[in-house]
Amino acid sequence: MAFDSFRGFIRALENADELTHVPQPLGTELEITALADWEMKKPGGGKGLLKYSVVVDEDVDVQNSSEVLFRLCASTDPERDSIFT
Numbered sequence: 001m002a003f004d005s006f007r008g009f010i011r012a013l014e015n016a017d018e019l020t021h022v023p024q025p026l027g028t029e030l031e032i033t034a035l036a037d038w039e040m041k042k043p044g045g046g047k048g049l050l051k052y053s054v055v056v057d058e059d060v061d062v063q064n065s066s067e068v069l070f071r072l073c074a075s076t077d078p079e080r081d082s083i084f085t
Helices: 006-015 031-040 065-075
Strands: 019-022 048-051
Touching: 006 019, 019 031, 031 048
Parallel strands: 019 048
Antiparallel strands: none
16 A cells, blocks of 8 residues: 555555654663564564654754754744644
């Protein structure tokens, strides 16, 4: 099956209940690996995992959530960059 966009592919996975959103922060060394391993060992191979990351310019203080949120909102086009479920 072909998809017209990545967003369409994600929606298809969600509609088929084949995608798990990972909302909490996870360590890249062991935590995400352990979660993926646990999911893959489920009967039928488990669901796909979706993790969001926010990347900002180097002049943004990532410890200042107000500044990160401002930059995220100022630079994001919700129609283009978001999938609301």
